[in-house]
Structures are given as structure tokens and as C-alpha cells.
Amino acid sequence: MAFGIYIHWPFCKSKCPYCDFNSHVSDRIDHNQWKSSYLKEIDYWASLTQGRVVDTVFFGGGTPSLMKAETVADILAHIQKRWRVANNWEVTLEANPTSFETSKFHDFYAAGVQRVSIGVQSLYEADLKFLGREHSPEQARFAVTQAQKIFSRVSFDLIYARPQQTLQSWKEELSEAIQISKSHINGHMSLYQLTIERGTPFFTRHARADFEMPEQDLAADLFDMTGDMMGAAGMPAYEISNHAVPGQESRHNLGYWRYDDYVGIGPGAHGRLTQGSNKFATRGHRAPDVWLNKVQEFGHGMHPFDMVSPLARYQEALMMGLRLSEGVPVERLIQAYGASIDDILSKDKIASLVKEGILEESQTHLKTTQSGFRCLNAILRYIM
Amino acid sequence: MPSTPLHKIRNFAIIAHIDHGKSTLADRLIQSCGGLSEREMTEQVLDNMDIERERGITIKAQTVRLTYKGADGETYQYNLMDTPGHVDFAYEVSRSLASCEGSLLIVDSTQGVEAQTLANVYQAIDNHHEIIPVINKIDLPAADVEKVRTQIEDVIGIDASDAVCVSGKSGLNVDQLLEAIYKRLPPPKGDATAPTKALLVDSWYDSYLGVVILVRVMDGYLRKGMKVRFMGTGATREIDRVGIFTPKHIVIDELGPGEMGFITAAIKEISETKVGDTITEERHADKVTPLAGFKPSIPMVFCSLFPIDSSEFEKLRDSLGRLALNDASLHYEQESSQALGMGFRCGFLGLLHMEIIQERLEREFDLDLIPTAPSVVYKLDLTDGSKREIYNPVDMPEVTRIKAIYEPWIKATILTPDEYLGGLLKLCEERRGKQINLSYVGNRAMIEYNLPLNEVVFDFYDRLKSISRGYASFDYHVDTFIEGDLVKLDVQVNQEPVDALSMIVHRSQAERRGRHLCERLKDLIPRQLFKIAVQATLGAKIIAREDISAMRKDVTAKCYGGDITRKRKLLDKQKEGKKKMRQFGNVDIPQSAFIAALKMGDEK
Numbered sequence: 008m009a010f011g012i013y014i015h016w017p018f019c020k021s022k023c024p025y026c027d028f029n030s031h032v033s034d035r036i037d038h039n040q041w042k043s044s045y046l047k048e049i050d051y052w053a054s055l056t057q058g059r060v061v062d063t064v065f066f067g068g069g070t071p072s073l074m075k076a077e078t079v080a081d082i083l084a085h086i087q088k089r090w091r092v093a094n095n096w097e098v099t100l101e102a103n104p105t106s107f108e109t110s111k112f113h114d115f116y117a118a119g120v121q122r123v124s125i126g127v128q129s130l131y132e133a134d135l136k137f138l139g140r141e142h143s144p145e146q147a148r149f150a151v152t153q154a155q156k157i158f159s160r161v162s163f164d165l166i167y168a169r170p171q172q173t174l175q176s177w178k179e180e181l182s183e184a185i186q187i188s189k190s191h192i193n194g195h196m197s198l199y200q201l202t203i204e205r206g207t208p209f210f211t212r213h214a215r216a217d218f219e220m221p222e223q224d225l226a227a228d229l230f231d232m233t234g235d236m237m238g239a240a241g242m243p244a245y246e247i248s249n250h251a252v253p254g255q256e257s258r259h260n261l262g263y264w265r266y267d268d269y270v271g272i273g274p275g276a277h278g279r280l281t282q283g284s285n286k287f288a289t290r291g292h293r294a295p296d297v298w299l300n301k302v303q304e305f306g307h308g309m310h311p312f313d314m315v316s317p318l319a320r321y322q323e324a325l326m327m328g329l330r331l332s333e334g335v336p337v338e339r340l341i342q343a344y345g346a347s348i349d350d351i352l353s354k355d356k357i358a359s360l361v362k363e364g365i366l367e368e369s370q371t372h373l374k375t376t377q378s379g380f381r382c383l384n385a386i387l388r389y390i391m
Numbered sequence: 392m393p394s395t396p397l398h399k400i401r402n403f404a405i406i407a408h409i410d411h412g413k414s415t416l417a418d419r420l421i422q423s424c425g426g427l428s429e430r431e432m433t434e435q436v437l438d439n440m441d442i443e444r445e446r447g448i449t450i451k452a453q454t455v456r457l458t459y460k461g462a463d464g465e466t467y468q469y470n471l472m473d474t475p476g477h478v479d480f481a482y483e484v485s486r487s488l489a490s491c492e493g494s495l496l497i498v499d500s501t502q503g504v505e506a507q508t509l510a511n512v513y514q515a516i517d518n519h520h521e522i523i524p525v526i527n528k529i530d531l532p533a534a535d536v537e538k539v540r541t542q543i544e545d546v547i548g549i550d551a552s553d554a555v556c557v558s559g560k561s562g563l564n565v566d567q568l569l570e571a572i573y574k575r576l577p578p579p580k581g582d583a584t585a586p587t588k589a590l591l592v593d594s595w596y597d598s599y600l601g602v603v604i605l606v607r608v609m610d611g612y613l614r615k616g617m618k619v620r621f622m623g624t625g626a627t628r629e630i631d632r633v634g635i636f637t638p639k640h641i642v643i644d645e646l647g648p649g650e651m652g653f654i655t656a657a658i659k660e661i662s663e664t665k666v667g668d669t670i671t672e673e674r675h676a677d678k679v680t681p682l683a684g685f686k687p688s689i690p691m692v693f694c695s696l697f698p699i700d701s702s703e704f705e706k707l708r709d710s711l712g713r714l715a716l717n718d719a720s721l722h723y724e725q726e727s728s729q730a731l732g733m734g735f736r737c738g739f740l741g742l743l744h745m746e747i748i749q750e751r752l753e754r755e756f757d758l759d760l761i762p763t764a765p766s767v768v769y770k771l772d773l774t775d776g777s778k779r780e781i782y783n784p785v786d787m788p789e790v791t792r793i794k795a796i797y798e799p800w801i802k803a804t805i806l807t808p809d810e811y812l813g814g815l816l817k818l819c820e821e822r823r824g825k826q827i828n829l830s831y832v833g834n835r836a837m838i839e840y841n842l843p844l845n846e847v848v849f850d851f852y853d854r855l856k857s858i859s860r861g862y863a864s865f866d867y868h869v870d871t872f873i874e875g876d877l878v879k880l881d882v883q884v885n886q887e888p889v890d891a892l893s894m895i896v897h898r899s900q901a902e903r904r905g906r907h908l909c910e911r912l913k914d915l916i917p918r919q920l921f922k923i924a925v926q927a928t929l930g931a932k933i934i935a936r937e938d939i940s941a942m943r944k945d946v947t948a949k950c951y952g953g954d955i956t957r958k959r960k961l962l963d964k965q966k967e968g969k970k971k972m973r974q975f976g977n978v979d980i981p982q983s984a985f986i987a988a989l990k991m992g993d994e995k
Binding site: 260391 | 942
């Protein structure tokens, strides 16, 4: 079972109106204090997971490209000190394409980052503005091009199915994005449809009808077109919203979807950890100050662990696994549940989904079809 | 207070169409006779229930004893009987009228004679009443006394030359009316020396007094402590209270022949008191011939009521029970529906009765209800020679077992300004009506139609009002049962029937109704993983179909390590929501879709 480490940097320069992640805007960040707290929590986690080999590290946020490169370097060095790490370990850092952050790419590379994931979101000025982003299309193009020169692997994100977006305009925008990505052989793109989340400014604005989201059929057409274009460009979807040249999939994220173990370090970071025959869900305190204080006091900023019940393990393995093109091995579901799943997974329901071309069933795997991906929530509601 | 000699007593009813000012005039009569002081007068004192006051209708019969000092120097006892004005309560009207010798016929001088007025007047005539026509609201600018006078003579056929013209609102000429009552109405007959014989006019439950029985004494006396027998039920009780309403309730020693008032006798349930029963003294019971009783009230209109929140089922049961305490005509029976859960099949006297019960349940008992489409009673001859009555479409037997179905037909009277006649005739024809008569009363048309009741229970009254901009008036009584080409229309979702939407319709209407229902459900049922077929069927035959195409998109774009717990909990929560869903084949349909389908009315 793969083993990943997720490091959460909870700060952004500004909050994007669609984002419901644990991110905060702060003028005064004591970088030294943060660094020492991360190192402390690494010690805590390493003591709990002796013998595990680290396959991947992922710096997420927030905006981890706002971290000092030195902090990143020290964290990576500390991880290597506390755990054994795989020879081919994958180290990813999320970055925003402002010029300030782009200028730090060399230093991040020197710190040990091999792969960057850049939050481009759109190549159009007006849409970037709507999404509350701080960069321009030019800065975004430049950031990706720069990254491609420095890092061996580069991914970037786009958000589509935006208000008023047409099939034609997305086709043009995505075509350009594909061109940019293809100038590097190790292409990877995360293409998310905009969703309106509770507790975000967009939620309120949408509720007040300030803007209208694309209706179901258009959103479905946009999704299908995206899949077709990316497939034709040699970057097929390996997950609902993630596309890559084969071999360039994010190994860290695959770990989530394959229901592998990972530890979450930092404010609000989540983890899943197998201990013996049990699986624990872990989460850090969300508020940055609270987390810092807890780490100072106890050596970690975690809430008490929750044991994940066998049924919940099965549900999590299923809902994550069905997001992947490779599907979910039935064996993994049985393992997660710890017993036969015949009683909890209705053969009749699977058969009717297969009949409708929504799922595929092989000897070993359960797989969502291309058209099934569009309705995964409904599928899960139906079979869970 | 000794009882009053017969020749000083006048018992009279007031009959009128809704809004013609009956209650206001009654208030004025009470006030003029000093029954209540100015301070005690609330608007329409006789209508006790909120709903009666708001809707301007009287549901329960009431009596008030007034003491009137006539211009001839004599003091008279007037017993005023306030009767329900609506056709649904025709039964209440008939028993009220049977306890009086005369009626005041109130006609609004700005509106003229209405369909309902006719029905009630005919009942008064059937009861051999002396009738005093009273033309009301003469102080209004739109009043046309002469026209109304002519109408009363033309349409009703009674002499209106000496009609009393009043204004209940201002009190104008109310003194003339009070004089006319003793001069023109006959006193009651009765024998003070004969064994006690009294008519049970109405009864209701009072939380302080128990069951209160409204009586009209024919012969003899009712006194406190007397052992009486209810001849119909055979029950024997001791009277513990004798009284009258002024309208305040006042306990007196006795009620004598010709008098009206109330008794209580430690009775707990209204079902023990049969309206129309004869009350006599126990020791003379064998010597008394009972009075001619009344026809029992038969529910004609049915619908099912389900609580929106299934946990309120018990509360609904209790609430119906409480209402039935005071309403012997309300019938209810437990029912279980696949689409709507547990509820009750209820029988009502008519549409207004149904509406009032629903409104009272929602208002007084704070229930949120889903009523199914109203339906009527059908009589069936089965092939095995047996007979059956159907109150609920789901009880309809297989077609092959049915020899004939009979449906209730009504005789309807509609009065309308001429300009809306065309539209109303069309409405009646569309509803399978058969015209009996068309005549004119001044510039108003009076049409009489035979109509199947099941065409009327839907939205006939609403349509009538909208076609005539509220000017047409409508009244009906159930006439007879006639064999009809009736079929059970079912709605199926993915080949499974939605019981709550089944209805019995005439074959000629089936396709139109079926199409409407399918189209409506198509708009209401959210798209699902699978295609959904909504079909209207007659037996095995599909007469309408709509497809709801499969859902195309419902996915969370992002889901990484931090989202797992939240996402799973969300799915768990949605599974909770599934409890409010009803399963049809491989799809779950929210109950709310069916509720909305039922709420939308027949066709808009």
C-alpha cells in the first residue's frame, strides 16, 4: 500500500470566491515558527508510522508557492531523516502563476520539488477576474512555460463550466491549453467544472442570482467535449477531472483514489492511516493559530483520531475508486470491508447500471464508464 | 320561568344565500329584542367558529330565544333558527326547517335571487312553512327593490307585494320585520297534557357541558331530572340541564310545547345522539309514536388525506376524531398508500364540507396535509351478482368482474348574468351535462342541468366562477345513480402504479386526463440515472406516455484526500433523504413530486 505525505500551507494572498478549502489571509506569518511546527509534526507522524516508506509528498493549500523555498527544503530534508523514502519518490507543490511565485521556481526545484501544479484556472482575462484570481493570462502562460523549463513534470488546473461559457469558447480555450501543455512531453491537466460550495462568496451570489450556472445538459456536453479533446490530445482522463500523458498521473493523488494511506500535516489536513486491522481518519485543527499552539504544546495539532467503521471503509474505497478510469478492484472493497460485500453491494443494482452503460463489471474490477463519470454522485447514492 | 302559551310563540328559520346578510340581520333582531347589549355584540354572534365568520357561512344550526314586546301590547317568545346556507349542509337545513313553522326569506336587493336561495325555499315550502320575503340591504346605492320583488314572484312564485324591505346593517325597518313575525307566521301546535315528545334537532360537543342537544318540544315538557328515552337509539338518560340561548346560554326549569332550547344529559359522545330522533319521557315511552325521522346524511364526496410529515399520522387520526365529535357526517377510514404513506380516506357531504374539514385540520390542528383528488361514490354490479360501493379508486375490482358501474348524478341550478351563459353552457356540456331547462329571470338566465357528480367535484365550481367572473351562482342536489361508461385511470411510473393518482373517470375524458397527469409528472419528477416512463393506463392499455430522460450530470468535480470524510457524510445524508423517496422500479421518486401533482388542480 502506497504511503503519501500531505503538507498543508494554509495561507493565500487573497481568497478566491469559489474556494472552500482551509485557507486564510494573513499579513504576519512567522515563517520560522511555521517551519519548526511542521518539523515537529513530522516527528510525531514518523513515530506513529515507523517502517513505512514514503512514496509521495504533496504541498497543498492555501498557496504553498508562498512558502519560503528554504522551508520546503527543510521539510523535505526532515522527511528523509525521519522516514525511508522511495528512490523514485514524487514531490509536488501547488503554485500560483503570479510573477512573484514564478520567480521562486528555481529555488523550489533546488529544494527538491520535482513536480508543480499551477492554478491557471482560465486563459481569459474576464474569467480570471470573475474567479477572483490575481494573475493575468500572460502571467499564466509564462508561469507554465517557465515551469516546463525547470521541472520534469508540470501540471496546471483550469476551471470550466463557468457562467455564460459556451461550447465554442471552451473549445478554443482548451485547445490553447492543450498546445501549452504539449510543449512539454510530461503533460498533465486538472480540468474542474466550477461548483458552488456552501460557505463561499459564490454561494451567496449564486443564491441571489447574480449569475447563473450552466444547466445540466450544457455541463454534460462540456464534460463530454473535454474528454474527447483530451483523449485526442494524448492526455486521456485517468480520473473524473484529471488528464495526463500515460505515466504522468499524479501518484500522490492516485493514492487517495486507491484508498492508500496518507498522513496529513498542517492545519485542517486530513489523513487515513491503517494500523493493524483498523483504519483511522485523522484531521488537524483548522485554525492556523490553534494548530500552531497545539503543536507547540503537544507536538502535534491533531484532533483525536476517528476509527473508520468497516462499512465506511467500504464506502470510501468505493466512492474514491469509482472516480478512476482504471476502476476499483473488487478485492480492494472486500479488504476495506473486511468481509464479503455480497450483502452490501446489490448485484441487481450493479446489473441495471451495467445494462444502462453506466458501469462496467469485469472479473476483478468495477469501473465507471465515460458517461457514468458525469453522474457519479447519483450512482453512489443509488448503490450505497 | 314558566313556559309560554303556544299562541305567544313563533318559531322561524332564516334562509338566504351566502352573503345576503343573514347573520347581520339576525344580529340586529337579537339586539332589538335586548338579547345582548351593544357592548356584547360581536359581528355575527351566531357564527361561533372562526371559519364560519371568515367565510360568511353557518355550519351548525343555532337557536336563539328572543322576547319581543309587540305593538299590540303582548309579549311574544320568538325562537330564531339560524340555518346553514350551503347545499352541502342541506341535511342540516332540512332538520332545522322541520322544527319551525315559518321562514324569513332574505334576498339581497343588490344581487337578487340566487340558485341556493331556491333550494332552501323549496325545502321551506316542503315543510309547509309560512314565508315572509325580506328584501335586505336596501340602503345600498345598487339596491333595486322592485326588480328583486318581481324576481321573487317570477322565480319562486310567492307573493312579494308585502315583502319587508330592511337594512340589517343600519337597522332600517327591522321593527316592521319584528311586527310581521307574530302577525304573519303561525304559532306552533302542541299538547301540554300529552306525554312528552321532542325533536332532536342537532347536537354538539361542548368541553364544559358535554354533548349539548338542541330540541324542539312538540308535546308535554322537558324538565331537569326527568328520565327520558331516545326512541331511535333506545338509550335512557336523566336530564341534568334544561336551557335556552339568548344567545347566552341560560338554564331554565322546563321547556314546554312549541318551545325550543337545549338539554344536557351526561352524554359523552355525539354519536349517541341521532339527529331527528324523538325524545320522550321514559315512563310514557310506550304510548308515544315517534316523529317522522330524517334521512341520515350520506357522504357523497371522498378524498384521502395524508400528513406531509408521516410522523403526524397519529395526530391526524386524533384530529379527525375530534372533528367527528361534532360532525356526524364526517366519515373516515385508515388507508395506506405506496406513494404517500399512511392516511385516511374521508367522506364528506359535498365539496364545501370537504374544504372546511381540510381547512379546520390545517388551521385548528396545525397539520400539513396532502389531499388526493376528490372523487365520488360509485355503485357496482359485479358479474357474480353481488353489489358493491366504491369510495376509493384503488378499491376498484378487475374490469372483468364488473357488470355495470353507476355514478351519482346531480340536478344543478345555475343563475347567471346573460353574457356568461354561453361559456357556462359549454362548461356543462364538456362535463357531460344534460340540459333540463333554460329560462330567464329578468336579465339573468337560469339553467338547470343534470350533471355527473364526478365531473363537478373536480374544479367545476372554480371554472364556473372564473367563466362568470364570480357572478354565477350554483346549487345542486344529488338526484340519482345512472349507469356510466366509467373506467379506472392509473398512472404508472416505470410500469408501477402510483396508487394515489388513480382516478375513476368517464371513458370520454380518460385520454385528456391521462395526458395532463403525465405531462405534469414529467415536469415534477427530477431526472434520474435511468430513463423514467410515466404512463397513463386503462387496464393494460396505455393511453398517454411521457419519458423523463436520464440524468446527464451529477458529479463532484474535485475529490482529494481531505474531502473523503465530508463526501461520505454527504452521501449518508442523502441516503437519509431517501426515506422521503418512493421506489418505482429502479428509480426513487421524491414524495414531493406526487404532492405537487395533486396540488396543481386538474387543468390550468
